[in-house]
Amino acid sequence: MDTKKVIIVDDNELSVEGIYKNIDWHELGAEVSYITTNASEVADKIHTMEIDLIISDICMPGMNGLDLSKAVLGSKPYTKIILISAYDDFEFAKEAIRIGVCDYVEKPVDYAYLQQVAARVLKESEQEKMILQQLQQSRPAMIRKFYSELLETSPDDAEFFLADQAAYMGLDIDEDEYICAVIQIDNFIEAKNMFGIERYHVLVMSLAAEVERSFSRYGLSYTLTQGNNLMVILGNKTGTDDSFYSSVYKQFSDILDKHASSPLSLTIGIGDIVPCVWQVSTSYRNAKNATGYRFIFGEGHIFNIHDIRRNRTRSAFFTAGTAGDEERLVRLISQKDLSGLRQFTDSLAVELVDHYIDKNGIIACIYSMLARLNRFLYDTEVDTAQLQNSIKSMFADLDQFQTCAQICDRLYDICAECCSQLQESVQSQHNQIAGQVVSYIEDHYMNADMSIHDISSHLNISANYLGVLFKKVKGHTISDFITTVRIQKARELLSCTQLKIMEISEKVGYANPYYFSASFKKRTGQTPSEYRSAEQIGP
Template sequence: MYKVIIVDDEAVVRDGLKRTIDWNAHGFELIGDYANGREAWEAIELTLPDLVISDISMPFMDGLELAGAVADAYPYIKMIILTGFDEFEYAQQAIRLKVSDFVLKPITAHEIRDLLLKVKQEMDEETQSHEDLSRLYNQLKQSMPLLKERFLERLVVNGIRNSEMEERFAYFGIRPLTPPYLIMVADIDDFGIRQIRDNGHDTEILRYAAFNLLEEISLRENLMLFRTREERMVLIVTGESEESALYERAFRIAEEARHFIEKYLKFTVTIGVGQTCEMPEQLTLSYKSAISALDYRFLLGKNRVLSILDMEARPSFPDQPRADWDRKLASAVKTGSLQDIHQLIRELVIDLKKSLVPMDACLLQIQKVLLSLLNTIQELGLQDYRPILLTDVYRFKTLDEIEVWLIDTLTAVMTAIADNRNHFTLTQVRKAVDYIETNYADEKMSLQDICRHVLMSTSYFSLVFKQHTSETFVEYLTRTRMEKAKEMLQHTSLKFYEIAAKVGYGDPNYFSILFKKHAGITPREFRDNHAKESSQ
């Protein structure tokens, strides 16, 4: 069942479409109807419909403006334009915006049904093309050679010499990298409603289906894509001159990939976005930070885009690779899993006891653990936190005493990490609030502007902003503008259209509608009531 909304400023048209069309019978669920493009745009951002049927001539935002916004932000949403204007320039603009159909009014119910049938067939064919596992399995045999994938994996995991890099790039026909660049790592959460047979072939086909979808995006965006031995999918993102623009592009691509995989393949992935770097030999650092971002899936849940900038205030990277046990401990410390930490410490102590090595060797092993822990603390931006000294181990006489001390110490460390992370998140939210308070008069202010300002992905910012303010970005911005408008109505003699412009609304009628919705009365009634109260 595909989701559809109707946008037309004539109530009779909207009511007619709702009453005369059996939407469910045609494979659609009508989830809303709206009187202007601006209301529809806000609804689209929240509900992400599959199809929008819109008139052209509407107040506040017309149909072509709405189509342009949809095409830029959500290119997978289909648009049908209904219009009473038989002008060639409108049709030309609709074609440029990749509108699915441009239909002249009046249109009969029969014509609408035929139109819905046509659009549904197109949608079904697109879905089928992505779900055709037999076709995808045949394409699997013609995928990128294994040697090329292993080379790219070695490039980002271990690093290679510049001379070898240039030689291999030429051999595999890979274009030179243009800085800055960053790594994104996509990992399948699970296969959702898919039933996987015991032979494992379906698992491989579904993995390739996800890779094939990412490959379509990477070809369109001119990115580099490969798979690792752990069945993760890695994207090297380049093509921007500024770091902020590169992050913004990475977030957009990651959100699009996550949405498409869930929509067409019916399972989910989580994508970690790493730190930017300027030199090819630093790709290993960006890859490690992307993997670190993925580790937070345990804390925040599946089907997300997780950026290292969202997770850690001041990420840095150790010079030497850690052993597997140290990596697991670092991951447990980052995600705040006390149960995993207790288990890992217990395993370490048991192994040391079984090994029967001398006490000095045991203490040296514990000190290596402490050194790894100190690196993790620094990596998480707690450079001034120094509760641990390597010489502390000499205060104890048994491994059991050290075990208890390690658990207590790590509990204190995790408390400090949580406080630091909460402080950083709160700081970014306050920064966003300050930006709104300063720029509320900007009519074009958007969620993307805020996220670009605080360098956060839209999904994570929306989550933490609602947690800290109890309002969405749109709700907070609207309330701020209304409060500023009330102040002006009370303390100035500005005309209503002047006040509307000063709080970010170019259209005074739309301002009046929102004001009444917020305050329960019109701006004029609000000013008159205040004047009466002041005179008493």
């Protein structure tokens, strides 16, 4: 275990000596690296030093302990600080806790107590270092998870759920245009059987590395492997390339040519250019759809979504009523995209007339779509009794419709009804979960160690998702609500009992009475004592 480094700061030399000589630093696994009576010296040197703990007086001439704490935590946020304060420094101490100081000890200093506080704080420091090390080691996995979720999350939700992750990892996602491509390994089964799992994965990883090198000049180039697919996400600054799309296409053509005689047979699909990273999933879906054209033209080609749109013909591409149309319908309903659904059903009406010459063919197509919609509703496990009746009614009335437009209008009405039902179901579920959070907090607010992780574990929901969901439903964070409940309970106890403020602090979940007093005043504008006095005087 590494020896912890400690700095002692106090303008009174006797106080410094007292702390230095009366604490058993060896027992704490620590050593005092620096002693000074000048806080400015520490502020000037801290960025070049690796320090675990600073013990400092609050009131000092020149730079005081509070200013020192701000300077240190600004550049070394994981440095632990314990402040020594006189009783009159209470307001300073409250401010210190607000900015991140670990604890403070009142004068005259009880050295045994100070040693206990230092032991606890140094243990916290050690735990934080371990966590930071684990986070650093898991960074590649976290980045992979981010991009994987980015591809699968709709543009409406991506920024809301993923922006904080990107900021935390320091990802540079401020490009002007993005594009996604999918490289599909067509012969992955044969390649695995021929070379074995290990050799196959080496080939795939080598391919991914080659792709990364090919596109390294772009602001963003990330390759994600999944199954027999490589998903390539590229970002570019406008003006740095004459034609982003043309350049990407040429690079992939070179890769495809190079692998023409390699063990891996590749098909590449290129999606649309999108203007921000949160819309990458749209380009990804385009790219996946593009790779599907290998079934028509064969493997070993690049399918560009632009060319597919330009050259789509009635006999070759996207015949209305295919599985692709059914999945698109389900996707639009999942996204509750009424505008997209209206566009889809209007286009469907035109395509059905173009591709089928009789009513029976049109009805067969609609039957297939309604059957797929039925399966989707069953899979979502949403209470859809009314929707099921609407679908059954449409099934029964299909033969009665006089025009294709009428059928598609009715299909749109059912899809819109489905969107509404899904929205209500999701909102109801979110409200229910938020209610469970409220109940848990009201039952456990007295537990000083209660955290969002305890609540998420109890509800079997990830802490990040639970925090976002609760704020979306309630308008404030879980931490804010915990504080609200605790302060309200404290007000009741202050009004109705003669318990000491320290006892009330413990009963409402605050281990530190000074922190309780600071939180109480921040919420009510009064200290606990002032509040009690006002309540007793009455109107």
